Structures are given as C-alpha cells and as structure tokens.
Amino acid sequence: MFTKVGDGDRDLVKVIFEDKEIMAPPGQSVAAVLLAEGIRSCRETPVSGEPRGPYCMMGICFECLVVIDGEPNQQACMRTVREGMLIKRQHGVAQIGPDAKAESDPAE
C-alpha cells in the first residue's frame, strides 16, 4: 500500500474513479493517484479477464489502461489528473464508439 512520505499538497483537484471522489494533488499521474488511494488493479485483460495494475510507471507496459472521460485505452501513468476527470476501470476489450462515450460522459 502506497503512502505519502512528503508534506501534504495544497490546491487539490477532484477526480472521480468509478463512483468514488478522490482529492488529488495536481500535476500527478492518474496511476499515482489511484495507487495512493489503495486501488491496486485498474483493469481486466481482454484475453483472460485477469486483473492488472500499473507496472512500469513510464508509459511502456500498457498495463495501467483505464477509461478517462469516456476515452478508453488511456495510459494512467501518462495522463495527468485534472479537475473533474472521470476515471473508470477498463473491463476487457475497450468499448469504443459513440455509445461507449455517452455512457460514461455525464455532460451528454
């Protein structure tokens, strides 16, 4: 379980993972924010459905794929959190197309 070893951050931004509100330090990667919340796996694989979580934290392994604001296949370690960002687990094969987006985008 990851914990903070430095001083607390100010000016946190609010992101939502599944249905959970998370206050996150701006400038950090989505993967770091999820790990800090104790979220260890962020997707299930399309092949066997087994759970996976961040592995390399440098954009090469594609294990930390999540759905961000309706866009699937986003590398959580390469995306920086933003106020209001909506993050979802990626279940198996990423849903794509207009339907998938409408489902997870509250603006629509």
Added chain:
Amino acid sequence: MKSHYQLAIIGAGPAGMAAAAEAAAFGAASVVFDEQPAPGGQIYRAVETPAAVDRAVFGPDYWHGSKLTKTLRDSGADYVPGATVWQVSPTREIGVTVDGSAMLLTADQVIVATGALERPFPVPGWTLPSVMTAGSAQVLLKSAALAADGAVFAGTGPLLYLVVWQYLQAGVAVKAVLDTTPRSNYFRAARHLAGALRAPQYLIKGIQLLRGINKAGVPLIRGVTDLRMLGEDAVSAVEYQRGGDWQRIEADQVFLHQGVVPNVNLSYSIGCGHTWNEAQLCWQAITDLWGESTVEGIAIAGDGAGINGALAAEHQGRIAGLGALYRIGTIGAHERDRRAAPARAGLTAERRIRPFLETLYRPVKCFRVPPHDETVVCRCEEVNVTAIRKAVAVGCVGPNQLKSFSRCGMGPCQGRLCGLTVSELIADLTDLPVSEIGYYRLRPPIKPLLLEELAELQAPAAME
C-alpha cells in the same frame, strides 16, 4: 512547432537535453520531443518540480539533472512535452501526437535519445497487481512522494539497491531485499576490479548503498535462485528459493528489477542496424563515433545505443549533437572535434566501471529464460512459456513467426516487455546464438495510434 527543423531530438533525458544544448549554442533550428510532462527523462524525472520530499532522499546525482533541464529551457530549442513520437521514417519524416492530434514534420538530422527500460523479469505471478518494477517505485517517489511501506524488492543491479536506499532515506520500511545476483558473478567481476578502481566514485557509492541497507537492518537475502509471486486479485506473498529450499514472505507490494536495457523500439522501427551485446545481454543500435546509426541522418545517443549510465549519456548527447551540426553544415570538422574532445574524455572515464558492473550484475539465465511452463512471457496477449515451446516445436524459427503462431508480442506494448525474453528463449530452445534468432521486426506506429488521428493526419506542407 514548425513543419521542418534542422535537428529533431526524440527524448528529453540527459542525452537529448545535452544534444539540444549543443545544437542551440550554434543556432540550429531544433526541436525536442518528449513523452513526459517535464524534461529530465526517467533518471531526472520530475527534477524541476520534485515531490515534497527531503532533498537528501535522492542524493546529489539526481539534482545534477536540474542543471540540464535549465540548459534545455534556456537553449532556444523548441521543447515539446507530452509528445508521443510514433514514427520516424528513414527519410526523417516524423509522426508525432501532441494533445490528441497527430502531425507530420521533417528534419535534416534526427537524434534518437529514447534511453533505457527495465529488463523483463518473467517469473510466475509477475503480472499480478502490485508487482511492479524498482524503476516504478522510484518514479512514484520522485514525482508523487509515494512509497510502499513494507515492500519486498527482488532482483539485482545498481538501481535496485539505489531505490531501496532512497526508500530508507525517506523513512520507509523495506521488508526484505531478495538478491538474485549469483555468487559466481562476484568472482568473475573481481577480474574487472582494476578498471573499476579507476572510477572509484562508483564503487564507493555502491558500497555506501549496501552499507546503508545493512545498517537499517533490512534483511538482505543473497543467493536467491528462483522466485514466484502469489496472490489472487493482487500479490499477497513472495516465495523464493535459496540453497534448494523455498521460503515465503507475506507482502502486498513487490518491486522487481534486473538491470536496464536499451529502448530499441524507435531505432528498430526506423530500420537502423542493431547488434546483440553479449556483455549486456541486449540488442543495441549500431553507431559510429558520432552516434550516427546505419541509417543516414539518424543518430542514437545515450542508453539506446548501449547502457552506459546518465553521465555517459550526457556526453554521448553532446557528441551526437556536434555530429549532427557537422552534417547539417553548421560547424566544420575542426570545431566539431575540438568541442567533442572533453565529452569523449568524459565518456571514456564513465565507461571504465561498465565491465565490472556488467559482470557483477549480469542477470542469471533462469530469470531471463523462464524455466517454468506457466510463466507469462507476453503480458499483453498472455502467452506463456508452454505456448512458445509448442510453437518452436512445430517449426517456429524466430520472434516474427511466433507472432503469427501465438500473438506473442502483438499487444499494445509492442514487445517491450517480452522481446528480449522471446529472443533468448527461442535461442535456448533451438540451441542457436541469440544473434541468429534476432528480434521482432518493429514497424510504426511504435505506440498505439488512434485511427482517427491517422485519418486526419496533416502532411508537413499543409501544416504551415
């Protein structure tokens, strides 16, 4: 961003930043593309905006990076963060995505400075959540001030000990270090001690790290000969074999590491020639004295052309930058050679420690060529050792054929986490040298590209 540059540099680590500084000093129109949000590469990750952690945690080597990032910022080169370069053609047409839109541009010279990545560590259970790399532990510490209390570190290599030391400096408890360095490596490495003593700073640093780890009372378990990660939805325990016996440690976080290897995806996809480096057990781009690859106008600088470390990468970046300036016609041969001389001397000095480190931390075969049937080799497509053995048994002669047989290497990571294992595994199964087995044929895009972006791609001429 312009549609054409005299020099394009891919990667803003030490090599890329140093190359940019040289180029800009002579006014060459240069651009630096980097995938991360801030410069520094992995080694100096987040050095401009480090997480709120005591500076001493990272040590002075890390803070050296802030000099380089400042030089880059002041250089006058266009620095484009958050840029995914997904193709460079042999004619130096560059495809890059920034902020979700793809574009094409061209350059007279290209320097590939895409650095290194951690060697795959295929052991049973390494795909479980919360099994990560030592590099990832360091990234989280540097960029987010996050550390996992009570983690187990396993493997071998300087970075492993460095991250453990940094954890301890930050006051984070480490449950155990499972050291897979085979005892025989110590004897072999001793032969290179004389060379290493000519670069004593590295030896001293290494000794300090290990002493620090010992002093903190972290169990340092040497001579580990096998490993497996256990757990259901995430890792819950590590089992390790030592002296023939299996032991178990409960752990909810494991960091693996067995050295770093060149990140060759871009250089391979350009069509640069590569060679198998038996001392470092990896593929590396073939380069000349100025870092130029076998493809004209494409240079490789830094760890991408063989692992030499951050300071060496900086020298190589300067040398490659000067080489590119000469080829552009900005500087003459005399100026180039004169300015490169100190970098060459520095590079020679930096390389003195390598034979010692390469021998001491040469990963043992059973962690490179997984002996267990069920071990996953290709994480993306979940292809295990059994599947690869079967494919080879029915006539699969190399990594490229394996893709058709099993989809191994066909997932989004494009072989970065299985390529080396596959080359070595097929070599082992066929009893042929790895150099004859070869590597995946890599083709653009080297990172998955949204079809929409490709469809809307703007040619350079239309971008003005």
Added chain:
Amino acid sequence: MVRTADAVVIGGGIHGCSCAVHLARRGISVVVVEKDYVARHASGVNAGGVRRLGRALPEIPLSVAAMGLWHNIGELVDDDCEFVPSAQVRVAENEDEARALEERVRLVRDAGFDHEVVIGPEELRELLPAVSPHCVGGMVVSDDGHANPYRTTMAFKRKAELLGVRILEQVCVLGIDRRQGTWRIETSADPLQTPVLINCAGAWGDHIAAMLGEPVPLRAYAPMLMITARMPFFVKPVVGAQGRTLSLKQFANGTVLIGGGVRGNAVRNTNTASLELGGLAGNARTAAQILPTMRGARIVRCWGGIEGYMPDGIPVIGPSQQEGAFHAFGFSAHGFQLGPIVGSIIADLVTTGVTEYPIGPFRIDRFDSSPQRQSNALT
C-alpha cells in the same frame, strides 16, 4: 551428374509449397528452394482474404475452384489454417457505384458464375449494421472467408515435407542453364539438377523468368496493412469498397485488420518493405468513413510484405516457352486465395501437359509487344 529431384520449385511461398504438395501427391519427387525462409514475404504477411468477390474475370474459374478446396482445407493440408467462412461485401457509397456493381454482377453471370449478388440499402445494413448512413448498397459473396496466411503457408510446407518434399531454406538461385534436357540450377549452396523447373518466386519471379530468357515487366511493391488493438465485435463480413481501396476484417480475437492493397515501397535486394504514411492515412480515412466505429480504433502495428505486380493486374501461370519449365508468380496482391488451386494446375501441367482450367490469359508471352512493356522498359 545425379538428378536432384523430378521437379525443383523455386520459391517457398504459398504457391511454391502448394505446387510441392500437389506434385508430391502425384508421386513426383520435389525440392523447393527458398532464398529466405518459407512464408517470409507476401505469403506470410498478407491480409488473409479468401475471396471470390470482385475477381478479375479471367481469375474467376480458378478462384471458384480454389474456394472448393478452401472449404475443405483440412483434407488437403491436415490443418484448418484458421479458415473462417464469412461473407465478403463490397460497399457502394453512391448510386453510380451501385450501378457499377450491378453491371459487374451481370457480367459475371454472363460468364456463367452466380456467386456474386447485389444488395440494397436494407440488406446492407442487416449484414453490416455499423456501416455509415451514406452507403447505398453493395455486392456480396456469402460464403467466402479468411484464413491465417502464415499458418496456411506453413501448413502447406509441413504437408509437403510429410509427402517427402525437401525444402531448402536460405538457398538462393544464382543461375539457370539447360543441358541435354536437364536444368542445372546454380545456387548459393550445391547446384541442383532437374528435368522440371517451376518458378514460384513471387515478387522475384521476373528474375527467374529472365534467367529463362523470358523477361516480364513485373514491379515490386509492399502492400500495406494495419492491425488494431482488440475491439468489441461490430463487423462480421470482410468489408471492401467499390470506389476506394479497402479490405477490413475483424478476427475472433477482436482485432481488426485493415488493408486492401495500398502500396508502400519495396526494395527487393534488401528485403525491405517501407511504409508510406500518406497511403495509410488514406486507408484509415476510408475505414473511418465507411465504418464510423473505426474512428476510435487503436492502430498497434502497420506492415508491408513484398509482392510482385504485373501491369495488367493478373498473374503469370502456365508453361514457359522453354521446355520443362513452368511459371506461377506475379499474383499482384491477390494470390493467397488461389494458392491451393494453382499448385494443382501446375501439377497437372507437369504430369499431363494439360489443365482443365482456362489459363490462356495468364500466358507469360502476353507482355511481349504490349504498351505496358514498352513504358516499363523506359522507367
């Protein structure tokens, strides 16, 4: 000198391996020489389309016969080759294209074949719910399909070996000479002696033909393909377009392959197939416009295979003007489906001197005085 085999096949692609299988089944001893390794080029890396749809008229009888073999491919090579029967559809994006398809189907019917059928907008949507609203109809063959090209070629190779064929990989043909009714083939390894020589050298077929004194205007290109990450299932048939270059199919694992013959550049002497981004972007646009779902697809890999194209877009199949030599090359990016039947035709020609199929249009001497030949010689 001792005869190496009754027949020597040059080229270890699908046609070479198919020739070997069919000859061996007729009791002929065969050696295959391959300069790289089996399935290294177009045979191993093509889109895997198994289609009769939209074939050039002269190819239709062969294609129809090949389809019969494909539907029972396991009986021929002891492997299913991952052959999946499926519809192939060619989409019309406007009324002009729909009319052109009707005309085409009439032409094929007049030639005595009824596998192609015209469909209207409703049937198109039933077959292809994801199709863009602007598409007005199409042409369908309901029982075409697709297969794994590398696996298929390897299955032919293994079957050939099982039947006693010797396959020499990484052996390059350097020269051909005929003495007293026997071909002497100089190679990068030992020379070969045979009464029957078969040129299945694909994109290098013109080199072998030239050695036989039959130069042909073959051009090598690298047809380009793209494959996506796994996607939810949204398209069953293989999709092409009447007005544009496209061939798109979704595999059982969810990945989508996009091809159709957009050409990259090929350098034959270095085995280099280079991609041409403009062409790939165009192909991506076509895919996204005909199937809007594709906009969100992730391209994970693009590649090209080296293929030989003839100026008239159909292959060279049949006897050489030299006695004891035969050709089957230059399939112009649609030879994969024909593989199983071409081997049979060549085997018939070798053993009986005749074939039941009309192969006249594929004669090697058809280029002798053609304008293409002249213009090609100038470039």
